[in-house]
Amino acid sequence: MTYRDPELHFLWMEVTNLAQAVWFYREVLGFPVQDDTANLAVVHLANSKLYLAPGAPRGVGLHIALAVDDIDRMAARLRAHNVNVPDPVDEGWARHITFNDPEGYRLILLQPTTEEPAP
Template sequence: MDYKIELIPLAVQDVDRSVEFYGNGLGWSVDHDRTVTPELRFVQVTPPGSACSICFGLGLEMMPQGSSQYIQVVVADADAALAELRDRGIDCQGVDDQPWGRFVYFEDPDGNRWALQQLVIPG
């Protein structure tokens, strides 16, 4: 049986700010942004090339208020990822070289942390 992760929830304080950060800041696809009622809004965003999306909104009750996630994704080139983030004005650290991968880290406005990992094949 295959298990495919399709959706990871994030807790955010300001939905519009998060749509701006992920959609315009990072340039990720905003797949859905639906306000069902004033108390219920669902936003789904997908990174380029990913089969898994993230979601946030109002009234979803998927994550405790004030909580944060740590999400790690794989990229082909950590240096290129760092350059793209910096070109988009995203605050991020330089490349962190480790024996098990090369990493670039950043946070969204609500403290959800992201690690972009370039896999390293031992030589």
Template sequence: MFSLKYKEPIGISSEDPETSISFYRNLFGMKLEEEDPSSVRTLKLDNIHLVISDLKKGEGTVSKHLLDHIAFRVDADSFDRAAKELSRQGAEVSEVVDHGLVRSIYFKDPDGYLVELIC
């Protein structure tokens, strides 16, 4: 068994990084922490780092959509507000899935990555 010290960034690729940045900033309040306009942007919220690589620039070592999904845990109030706001913005949001101890909704970000909100 290996012990984990801290979580490394989540990395995604985007054909339109500016749209992706706006999406995650507006939905979660993430802040743009680092920007290399030629290829990579890093968004941060608390201990979560999201690195967005520009597919048009050919950066990154993995192909698009290699991830199954990205999951974020939120409180109950944020969960309910996010579902309403996403629907208002025209996103296709799943029905609430009750997993017993937690509830989830699923939707896609501007690049087609499946995002799960858990509360």
């Protein structure tokens, strides 16, 4: 059997206000959200999914990094929705912004500038 690196299949995030979380990920970030019911919403990412479900947020210490095509456009989009985001930081291998979603989950949006991040 050939070894293959593990692949992230999905993330599960519990939120106190599902409607607000769906609005944030769909309208503010512009991510595709499907299966939006009273008990579950699915944010479709390139190779995985982010499930949003009612419950108590438990993401203390959790940082979720998502790659985007244009970090400047995303920062402007967030600011247009009154989300407090810093100017993008250039790390050499990527430019990124870090902020909290409405439930307090720490999100990092990054635009890679090279193939692999620095170790």
